[in-house]
Amino acid sequence: MAKFKLTREYVDGIRDKIELKEENSILDNLSELHPADIAELFRELDLEEAKYLYLLADDETAADVITELEEDERKRFLDSLPSEVIAKRFIDKMESDDAADVLGEMDDDRQQEVLSHMDDIKSAGDIADLLSYDEDTAGGLMAKEFIKVKESWNLTTCLRSMRRQGEEMDEVYYVYVVDNDGILKGTLSLKRLLLSPIHKTVKDIYNDDLISVRTDVPAEEVSAIMEKYDLVALPVIDSINRLVGRITIDDVVDFIREEAEKDYQLASGITDDVETSDRVWVHTRARMPWLIIGMIGGVLSSRVVSGFVNLMETHPELSFFMGLIAAMGGNIGMQSSAIIVQSLASGSMGLDTTWGKLFKELGIAFINATILSAIILGYNLIIGENLALTYTVSIALFSVVVFASLFGTFIPLLMKRMNIDPAVATGPFVTTLNDIIGMFLYLTIATICYNILI
Amino acid sequence: MAKFKLTREYVDGIRDKIELKEENSILDNLSELHPADIAELFRELDLEEAKYLYLLADDETAADVITELEEDERKRFLDSLPSEVIAKRFIDKMESDDAADVLGEMDDDRQQEVLSHMDDIKSAGDIADLLSYDEDTAGGLMAKEFIKVKESWNLTTCLRSMRRQGEEMDEVYYVYVVDNDGILKGTLSLKRLLLSPIHKTVKDIYNDDLISVRTDVPAEEVSAIMEKYDLVALPVIDSINRLVGRITIDDVVDFIREEAEKDYQLASGITDDVETSDRVWVHTRARMPWLIIGMIGGVLSSRVVSGFVNLMETHPELSFFMGLIAAMGGNIGMQSSAIIVQSLASGSMGLDTTWGKLFKELGIAFINATILSAIILGYNLIIGENLALTYTVSIALFSVVVFASLFGTFIPLLMKRMNIDPAVATGPFVTTLNDIIGMFLYLTIATICYNILI
Numbered sequence: 001m002a003k004f005k006l007t008r009e010y011v012d013g014i015r016d017k018i019e020l021k022e023e024n025s026i027l028d029n030l031s032e033l034h035p036a037d038i039a040e041l042f043r044e045l046d047l048e049e050a051k052y053l054y055l056l057a058d059d060e061t062a063a064d065v066i067t068e069l070e071e072d073e074r075k076r077f078l079d080s081l082p083s084e085v086i087a088k089r090f091i092d093k094m095e096s097d098d099a100a101d102v103l104g105e106m107d108d109d110r111q112q113e114v115l116s117h118m119d120d121i122k123s124a125g126d127i128a129d130l131l132s133y134d135e136d137t138a139g140g141l142m143a144k145e146f147i148k149v150k151e152s153w154n155l156t157t158c159l160r161s162m163r164r165q166g167e168e169m170d171e172v173y174y175v176y177v178v179d180n181d182g183i184l185k186g187t188l189s190l191k192r193l194l195l196s197p198i199h200k201t202v203k204d205i206y207n208d209d210l211i212s213v214r215t216d217v218p219a220e221e222v223s224a225i226m227e228k229y230d231l232v233a234l235p236v237i238d239s240i241n242r243l244v245g246r247i248t249i250d251d252v253v254d255f256i257r258e259e260a261e262k263d264y265q266l267a268s269g270i271t272d273d274v275e276t277s278d279r280v281w282v283h284t285r286a287r288m289p290w291l292i293i294g295m296i297g298g299v300l301s302s303r304v305v306s307g308f309v310n311l312m313e314t315h316p317e318l319s320f321f322m323g324l325i326a327a328m329g330g331n332i333g334m335q336s337s338a339i340i341v342q343s344l345a346s347g348s349m350g351l352d353t354t355w356g357k358l359f360k361e362l363g364i365a366f367i368n369a370t371i372l373s374a375i376i377l378g379y380n381l382i383i384g385e386n387l388a389l390t391y392t393v394s395i396a397l398f399s400v401v402v403f404a405s406l407f408g409t410f411i412p413l414l415m416k417r418m419n420i421d422p423a424v425a426t427g428p429f430v431t432t433l434n435d436i437i438g439m440f441l442y443l444t445i446a447t448i449c450y451n452i453l454i
Numbered sequence: 455m456a457k458f459k460l461t462r463e464y465v466d467g468i469r470d471k472i473e474l475k476e477e478n479s480i481l482d483n484l485s486e487l488h489p490a491d492i493a494e495l496f497r498e499l500d501l502e503e504a505k506y507l508y509l510l511a512d513d514e515t516a517a518d519v520i521t522e523l524e525e526d527e528r529k530r531f532l533d534s535l536p537s538e539v540i541a542k543r544f545i546d547k548m549e550s551d552d553a554a555d556v557l558g559e560m561d562d563d564r565q566q567e568v569l570s571h572m573d574d575i576k577s578a579g580d581i582a583d584l585l586s587y588d589e590d591t592a593g594g595l596m597a598k599e600f601i602k603v604k605e606s607w608n609l610t611t612c613l614r615s616m617r618r619q620g621e622e623m624d625e626v627y628y629v630y631v632v633d634n635d636g637i638l639k640g641t642l643s644l645k646r647l648l649l650s651p652i653h654k655t656v657k658d659i660y661n662d663d664l665i666s667v668r669t670d671v672p673a674e675e676v677s678a679i680m681e682k683y684d685l686v687a688l689p690v691i692d693s694i695n696r697l698v699g700r701i702t703i704d705d706v707v708d709f710i711r712e713e714a715e716k717d718y719q720l721a722s723g724i725t726d727d728v729e730t731s732d733r734v735w736v737h738t739r740a741r742m743p744w745l746i747i748g749m750i751g752g753v754l755s756s757r758v759v760s761g762f763v764n765l766m767e768t769h770p771e772l773s774f775f776m777g778l779i780a781a782m783g784g785n786i787g788m789q790s791s792a793i794i795v796q797s798l799a800s801g802s803m804g805l806d807t808t809w810g811k812l813f814k815e816l817g818i819a820f821i822n823a824t825i826l827s828a829i830i831l832g833y834n835l836i837i838g839e840n841l842a843l844t845y846t847v848s849i850a851l852f853s854v855v856v857f858a859s860l861f862g863t864f865i866p867l868l869m870k871r872m873n874i875d876p877a878v879a880t881g882p883f884v885t886t887l888n889d890i891i892g893m894f895l896y897l898t899i900a901t902i903c904y905n906i907l908i
Contacts (some may be wrong), residue, residue, distance in 0.1 A: 033666075036682045159648065160696050190644045191620050194613065227711070228490045230704035232686055247592050248683035249703050256707065257681070260714030261796055264721060268792030269785050283818045284825075287789050291826060294785045298778025301835060305774045312770035319766045319773040320759045323889050324752025326777045330784060330885070331748045333724050338722030342715055364737045369740075372745060375602075378752060431784070435777050 004037040011044045023056060030057055035064030043073060050077060054089075063093035066102060072278075075105055083110065085293045087117035096123060097143035097251065100130035130245075138222050139215035141252070142236040142245030148176045151185050152398035155193065158202050174233045176243055177206040184208050184235055184243040212237050215244060219258065223252045255443040263341055267334070269294070282411050290429075296333075297432030301439045308443040311450070317385070318446055321393045325442045328372070328397060329404045329434035336361060336408030337430050341422050344412065354413050358406060365405035373398040388446075389454040395449070403441070404434045458491045465498045472503050477510060484511055489518030497527060504531060508543075517547035520556060526732075528539065529559055537564065541571035548739040550577060551597035554584035584699075592676050593669035595706070596690040596699030602630045605639050605657045609647065612656050628687050628695055633662040638689055638697040638703060640664050666691050674713065677706045717795055720877040721788070722749070746885075751886030753895045755780075763898040765904070771839070772900055775847045778829065779896045782826070782851060783858040783888035790815060790862030791884050795876050798866065808867050812860060820857035827852040842900075842907040849903070858888045 017026050030038060030053070038057075042050050042065065054062050066074060078086055091099045091114060101391055103111045103423040111131065118124040127145035133139025147165045149158045162175060175188040186208035196205045212235045226234055226249055236245040265271075269290030270411070305312070305322075312318060373394040408430050412422035484492060484507070492511075496504050496519065508516050520528060532540055545553045545568060557565045565585065572578040582599035583628050587593025601619045603612045616629060617892050628644040640662035650659045667676055668691045680688055680703060690699040719725075723744030759766070759776075766772060794811070827848040834844035866876035 008739055034683055036684075065577040137492065152644060163649050166649055190648075194644075195617050195620055225708055229488055230490075230707075232703065249686065249707065253684075253703070253707055253710065256711055257714060260711060260718065264714070264718040264796065267718060268721060268788045270789055270792060280814065280817050280821065283793075284821050287818075288825065290789070291782070291785060291822060292829075294781055295778070295826060295829060298775070299830075301777040301781075302774040305777065306771070309770055309774075312766075312773045312865050316763055316766035316770060316773075317760070319770075319776060320763075321752070322773060322776045323755040323759065323780045323893055324749070326780050327748055327755075327784070327886060327889050328745070330781070331745060332498050334722045335724055335744070338719060338724060339737075342718065360734065363734050364741075367734065367738050368741065368745060371742065372749060375746075375749060376753075432781060436782050439777055 004033060006037065006040045006044070006439045007350045011041065011382070013047060013055075014041065015045065018045075018052050025398060026053065027056055030061065035061055036068045037176060038065045039068035047076065052082070059089055061095050063090045066090050067094060067098040067309060071105060078106070083113040084117045087114045088119065091115075091127070092118055092120055092123070095143050095145055096126045097141065097245075098129055099123070099127045099378070100140075101135070103127060103131060104135055119162070136219045137215060138213045138217040138219070138234075138236045138247060139245070139249045139254070141219055141222060143248070144245055145248040146174075146176055146243075148178050148182075148243060149188060150200055151177050151179055151206060152201065154201045155198050155205075158188070159193075159198075166274075174235075174246070175234055176246070176385075177202055178243050182242040183348065184210075184212055184237050184241055187235075210235070213247075214239065219255055222247060223255050223259070226252050227256065239385060249359060250447070259345065263345055263423040266421070267338060267341065293429065294432050297435055301436045304439045305443065308447070311443060311447055313445070315389070315450060317389050318392070318443070320444065322439065324376075324393070325396055325400055325438045329400045329438035330431040332365075332368070332401050332404035333408035333430040333434040336405045337412050337422075340409055340412040344416055344422050349430075354410075354417075356415065358409055361405050361409040362402070365402045368405070369401035372401060386454075388450045390448045391453070393447040396438075396445045399441050400434070400438045401447070403437060404430075407434060407437075458487060458490065459907065460494045460498070468495065468507075469503060472499075472506050480486065480562075481510055482506065484515065489515055489819070490522045492519045493522035496523060496531075501530065501534060505534070513543055513547050520544050521548060521552040525559060528556065532560070537567040540572045541568045541681060542573065544792055545581070546572055546574055546577070547571075547781070549599055551595065551598050552578045553577070553581045554594075555589070557581060558589055559586060586671060590673045591669060592671040592673070592688075592690045592701060593699070594669045595676060595701045596675055597671070597702070598699055600628075600630055600689070600697075600700040602632050602636075602697055603642060603656055605631050605633055605660060606655065608655045609652050609659075611649060611660065612642070613647075613652075628689075628700070630689055630700070631656055632697050633713045636696040638664075638666055638691050638695055641701075644838070664689070667701075673709055676701060677709050677713070680706050692781075704790065708713070717799055717877040720875070721795065733833065743809065747883065748886050751889055755890045758890060758893045759897065762901070765897060765901060769843070769900070769904060771843050772846070772897070775843075775850075776893065776896065778830075778847075779850055779854055779892045780889045783854045783892035784885035786819075786822070786855050786858035786861035787884040787888040790859045791866050791876075794863055794866040798870055798876050808864075814864055815859050816856070816865040819856045822859070823852045823855035826855060842904045846896070846900040846903040850892075850899045853886070853895050854892045857891060858884075861888060 014026065014029060017029070021164045021446065033041070035197075038053075038061065042053070045053070057065070058326050066078075069077065076089075091102065094102065103114060105112070115128060118127075123144075130139070130142070130144065133142075135141075147162050149161060153161070158175075175193070177188050179185055186206045187210050188202060188206045192205050192207070211225060211229055211231065213225065215236055215238055222234065225231070226247070232249050234247045235243055236247060239245050270286050271289050376397055377390065379396040380393060385393075411430060415422045415424065468480065468483060487495070492507075492515070499507070508519075511519070520532075523531065532544075543558065548556065557568060560568070569578050569582060572581075577598075584593070584596070584598065587596075589595075601616050603615055607615070612629075629644065629647070631639045631642050632842045633639055641664050642656060643658045646659050646661070663684065665681065665683055667678060669690055669692055676688065679685070680701070683821075686703050688701045689697055690701060692698050722794070724740050725743050830851055831844065831848040834847060839847075865884060869876045869878065
């Protein structure tokens with residue numbers, strides 16, 4: 001199978017074929033596509049067209065496509081189908097973690113209904129178990145499909161059992177070794193198995209040097225562990241160390257991207273995960289909260305400025321640099337908080353204390369502030385602004401830079417302490433507060449400078 | 455091995471032991487740690503202490519730790535060692551892709567020197583090959599360690615050959631199938647191998663439904679493919695489809711995070727990948743460029759405002775809302791461009807044309823603009839600002855929101871067209887330009903309103 005690039009032409013072609021009910025030619029098309037590609041194709045079709053394709057596709061493919069769809073698309077589609085079809089055509093064919101994710105998006109009654117229609121009672125039970133875990137924990141990420149062997153077995157028994165267990169699985173990366181009570185002891189790498197003489201027992205060759213997580217470990221920690229230790233699969237254990245599931249890297253890769261994107265979106269003042277393809281009102285809903293906060297900040301800063309109305313009246317030239325002061329405060333705040341938020345997210349904070357970090361940031365701030373206010377000082381002297389304004393702008397810029405840096409560093413750390421997502425602290429929030437305080441500093445310093453110099 | 459959390463106490467403990475040269479007790483500590491943990495520990499030690507640990511650690515561990523270090527730490531450390539030690543103690547023990555990455559950070563002469571000191575000529579050759587590829591391509595990401603079998607072999611021959619090939623490798627996830635000319639035909643999953651009777655030939659059981667990439671495919675595309683198709687390993691082929699290497703997911707996971715973080719940092723106005731642990735001047739260097747741009751923008755907006763000095767003199771109250779107009783323009787611009795940049799990055803743009811997106815963004819913009827200007831209109835009427843100011847602010851806010859949205863959407867798309875990283879378009883750049891145009895719109899609209907109403 002080659003890589004596939006969805007084009008407008010391709011989509012139109014499929015739509016025509018659906019129009020004309022050219023089943024065979026459509027089946028040829030689908031057979032060439034990976035489920036992930038079909039999912040992309042579906043995004044471009046309307047509900048009826050999509051349904052038509054589903055009825056044609058074989059169960060395996062149909063189930064895989066369902067798991068590849070975006071949540072809202074999947075919901076729209078499944079809501080239009082009876083529980084029995086969902087159970088028998090889709091859920092029965094999915095890996096337990098995907099099945100649990102899909103069911104997790106339905107309300108409880110629907111979940112029960114679907115589960116009750118499943119043919120494979122054992123996997124229905126597995127899915128029900130998985131549904132009981134919070135989706136942002138190891139238990140919520142894990143799947144029940146894994147191969148486990150007893151440490152006491154010899155490799156012949158081991159291989160026979162693995163063959164039997166392996167039949168119902170997509171792919172096998174690790175084989176887990178447990179004792180008679182099901183307590184996780186280690187892993188049996190397929191490579192070791194290939195390289196070892198058949199008369200040995202599992203105990204002789206398994207690797208007990210393994211990393212595992214409890215079901216209640218947060219997803220962030222799971223992804224951090226798998227990323228740090230370059231793990232492809234991570235076994236999940238219950239409170240008494242019995243093996244209950246495994247998490248594979250592909251689920252975590254999606255999580256890592258989503259997390260990184262979420263921080264960026266929050267920093268940009270977007271509260272939900274929105275994509276260009278989402279409907280207009282979804283965008284408005286996601287963007288309005290921050291905009292309102294920005295407005296409130298703007299209104300407050302207007303109150304601050306109005307407190308200096310007499311000064312503004314006698315020295316209108318002060319308004320020239322209001323934009324600059326506000327913008328720089330915002331930019332600096334963004335920079336400082338972004339660095340902290342990312343370091344927190346990627347766990348690369350090192351061991352400095354909060355005070356250590358603030359002190360360091362203070363150093364950076366002083367350097368930046370000196371450079372920037374020197375530049376603006378030179379500029380104003382050259383173009384010959386009056387001295388009061390010249391000094392006001394430079395001193396104000398200096399103080400705004402220093403203040404915004406500390407503020408942008410401190411707030412995320414504080415939020416972290418309070419167990420609030422620090423990403424929320426960046427973007428409009430920091431920017432807005434810096435605007436207000438920037439205006440206040442600017443006009444206060446102006447009052448002083450103008451009193452001294454004029 | 456349990457998960458490990460580095461603490462200040464632990465680091466101090468190690469330092470004391472190094473001080474007192476308690477070799478055995480240090481070795482006990484190291485043996486409990488994963489190389490990734492030791493790398494974290496190293497970050498907290500000074501060069502001499504780190505060297506002391508290296509001399510104690512066994513070659514395997516030492517090599518793994520080297521690959522886990524941050525680039526700058528690794529450089530600092532390796533620069534202090536003779537080429538022969540680097541070759542024999544580290545490079546010889548690394549997988550070819552890690553070795554190539556490490557050597558890639560050295561200048562050419564040093565590279566040659568190190569390679570010339572390697573004992574294993576074959577792997578020296580592999581590394582030299584890898585060094586010839588651009589590091590941001592599939593060739594630069596791939597490793598030479600993989601197991602390949604001929605489609606004509608029977609499974610007994612196949613297993614024997616796999617055992618031999620497998621000995622020098624960390625872990626085996628896929629076995630690649632080639633024909634007699636070394637052309638990649640497909641994969642042989644270890645699971646299939648486990649489940650198949652021994653008398654079959656590779657041809658009977660291998661899976662020809664496979665995705666591969668050419669050596670010159672960009673890293674972005676590689677990670678997109680592996681993420682989309684949930685691949686653990688991806689074979690790399692040359693221009694005539696011969697298998698030349700494989701890329702594993704763990705290398706790509708790091709890449710995905712780095713990419714996502716890079717977009718966020720660029721959006722926050724940070725040009726290099728900086729971490730809190732980096733030295734002060736690194737931070738300044740990474741942050742100054744954007745700040746300068748912000749300054750220039752601020753200066754330009756000061757020119758714009760000064761063009762309206764008479765208006766400001768007669769109506770100082772106009773200065774009250776300058777901060778609000780500037781801030782909102784900035785926020786809106788950030789939001790719009792962040793959404794586009796992320797959609798571009800995650801390839802979730804769908805099939806809308808540029809015009810389609812701009813048109814849609816226009817819709818969103820009008821809704822937001824209406825809501826926001828209505829709010830501020832209400833506010834100003836309530837607090838009883840003069841009507842001219844009241845209308846000026848609302849109309850200006852409306853136009854700024856609409857303009858900033860279109861601008862924030864269009865610029866990234868334009869940059870993409872011009873093959874410039876769209877992430878560069880967000881943050882201070884968009885914000886600054888929006889500030890300037892915001893000021894101009896605000897004061898122009900003010901001139902009109904005040905002429906009409908006063």
